[in-house]
Amino acid sequence: MEDEVVATESKPKRPPNDRGQGRKPKPPEELKVVVPLRLSPAHKAKLKALGGAEWVRTKLDELPDQ
Template identity: 55%
Template sequence: MKNSDSKHGGPDRGQGRKPLDPQSATVSFPVKMSIEQREKLKRLGGATWVRKKIDVAKEPTHE
């Protein structure tokens, strides 16, 4: 039996993961990789590490 006064679960406001930056929209981008690559990515810092690498990477030049 579920208690209706419970603070757990349900479709209340504020549920779910909070945005990284409330001013910017975010998207998911699935990437295929090997199990070994996934484990290394976790050790490197996961999504936070990837976002930092993207932010500091230079744009390619087109000739």
Template identity: 45%
Template structure:
């Protein structure tokens, strides 16, 4: 049982990459109907929402 496993576990460089270097993100939950969720996915999901928020005037 001294065999070294070559799969599973944490690996350097694995995991979801940050949106922008040094940026911190927070999770946000919204309620959508199933058709709205499907449309959001077709439009581009979270990246599409972030782009719209950044372009919107306050």
């Protein structure tokens, strides 16, 4: 048998974790918070049919500021 030389291909190295990498933070006006809400199964189905969180946001935006 002949001795075979197996060439190992090395993966390209990842760049270092330098500053400026990654997703930039959203501005404060675009941040959203989670608001837990307890509903009956029937109310949950109705909320989903109406459009869910987007529908709630639209309804809140329609109300005058207090």
